[in-house]
Structures are given as structure tokens and as C-alpha cells.
Amino acid sequence: MNHQHYEFTLKALDHGKHVLCEKPLAGKNRFVTELGASPLNDIGCYTIGFALWVFNNEKPERISALGRIQNGCDMWSVISLEFPNNRKAVLTYSAEDFTPVDAMITCEKGRYHLPQFFNAPTKVVRYEIKALIRGNIRDIEEKEFNFDNFENDKTPYNLARNSGLRYEADHVYECIKAGKKESELVPFEDTLLVVQIMDEVRKQLGVVYGPDKH
Structure with missing residues (x-):
């Protein structure tokens, strides 16, 4: 239903309703009203958004993408974003493989792991290097940080372990109460950067939506 997000969001706004719209609002950086189904839109955008969050929404210097196209649809893709200072x-992402929906942030002295699902996390695990012998890791300390007591959450959700999305809904509610039209945590500029990168990925993969042909 991605292609209907824009249409029904505008209808609700025209009737004075607040809207929390799931990604993507529209199909490309330039204004469009319809788009084709694409795993990049459905699941790939989460990986791009997460990467930009890690790098403080810095624009990458280079974007590379490869994948498999079937009947004009991207079935899977590997995307590389390169930032200054060798970061x-x-x-x-894949629509045809059963892959873990987790994320890993590697640092000089360890790494952070967000278990499934990283786009709606309930905890993060830190692995800190405690001992190195001739460059080889000999001791790692593992520590788990739980964001909230989600294990006892009995609220039914449409998708498994989506309780972590409550943070987003709560933040939108706080913005509405404060009369804000834009979040200081996720400003419009950050969202547009995600879509710009998605545009470039689609271009490299050769995925073409209906509006692109006009």
C-alpha cells in the first residue's frame, strides 16, 4: 500500500487531522502521487535511515548499490555509503531471503548490536574489547541495555515485536501538544536525505517507477 500513503495523508490533512505516516510518504525526492511496489521502499529505507542516524545525518560522499532485478522490481540489494575519514x-535488504533484521555498529574499542528488529528496538547489546594481545582480541565484556520492560507488554501488535515503535508515536504526540509542525529529532531535511539516497540507489539498480516515465 506504499503508493497510497501520499494520497490518504493529504486527504486526512485536508480534513484537519494529524497524521503519522509510515515510510515512504512519496516515491522519490521530486513530488509524485503514485509509485510502484519496491522492497527498497518497504524495507530498504529502514537501513538507510539507520545508517544516517549513526553518522549524524551526514551526507555520504559516495553511494554504491548492486542487486537483482526481476520484472522491474529489486529483489535484493547491497548498498555501500562512504563518508569522510574512511567511515x-x-x-x-532482501525480499526473497530469510535474513536477520538486526544492526551492528562497529567502533574502535568494540561494537553495539541491535537485535531484531533494529527499526523498532527494545534493547541494545554492547561488546567492549577489554584485552588485546598482539592485535588479537582476547577478552570482550558483554552488557545488555533494555530500553523498557517490553517483555511483559501484553498489547497486541500487527507485526512481531513492534512495541518499540511506541517511542515514535509518543514523540509525535509530544510535538502535536507543543504545536510543532516539525520534529527537532527528525527534521524534514533528514527525511529528504533518505529519499535522495533512495533515488540514487534506484537509479543504479535500474528500478523505474511509473511517474519516472512521464
């Missing part, structure tokens, strides 16, 4: 993000 990088390697992202994958």
Missing part, C-alpha cells in the same frame, strides 16, 4: 555503512 562507511554496508546495508543489505
Whole structure:
């Protein structure tokens, strides 16, 4: 139903209703009203958004993408985002493989792991290097940080373990109460950067939506 997000969001806004719209609002960086189904829109955008969050929404210097196209649809893709000072993000998504929906942030002295599902996390695990012998890791300390007591949450959700999305809904509610039209945590500029990168990925993969042909 991605192609209907824009249409029904505008209808609700025209009737004075507040809207929390799931990604993507529209199909490309330029204004469009319809788009084709694409795993990039459905799941790949989460990986891009997460990578930009890690790098403080810095624009990558280079974007590379490869994948498999079937009947004009991207079935899977590997995306590389390169940032200054040899920083990088390697992202994958697939509509045909059963892959873990987790994320890993690697640092000089360890790494952080967001278990499934990283787009609606309930905890993060830190692995800190405590001992190195001739460059080889000999001791790692593992520590788990739970964001909230989600284990006892009995609220039914449409998708498994989507309780972590409550943070988003709560933040939107606080913005509405404060009379804000834009979140200081996720400003419009950050959202547009995600879509700009998605445009470039689609271009490299050769995925063409209906509006692109006009």
C-alpha cells in the first residue's frame, strides 16, 4: 500500500487531522502521487535511515548499490555509503531471503548490536574489547541495555515485536501538544536525505517507477 500513503495523508490533512505516516510518504525526492511496489521502499529505507542516524545525518560522499532485478522490481540489494575519514555503512535488504533484521555498529574499542528488529528496538547489546594481545582480541565484556520492560507488554501488535515503535508515536504526540509542525529529532531535511539516497540507489539498480516515465 506504499503508493497510497501520499494520497490518504493529504486527504486526512485536508480534513484537519494529524497524521503519522509510515515510510515512504512519496516515491522519490521530486513530488509524485503514485509509485510502484519496491522492497527498497518497504524495507530498504529502514537501513538507510539507520545508517544516517549513526553518522549524524551526514551526507555520504559516495553511494554504491548492486542487486537483482526481476520484472522491474529489486529483489535484493547491497548498498555501500562512504563518508569522510574512511567511515562507511554496508546495508543489505532482501525480499526473497530469510535474513536477520538486526544492526551492528562497529567502533574502535568494540561494537553495539541491535537485535531484531533494529527499526523498532527494545534493547541494545554492547561488546567492549577489554584485552588485546598482539592485535588479537582476547577478552570482550558483554552488557545488555533494555530500553523498557517490553517483555511483559501484553498489547497486541500487527507485526512481531513492534512495541518499540511506541517511542515514535509518543514523540509525535509530544510535538502535536507543543504545536510543532516539525520534529527537532527528525527534521524534514533528514527525511529528504533518505529519499535522495533512495533515488540514487534506484537509479543504479535500474528500478523505474511509473511517474519516472512521464
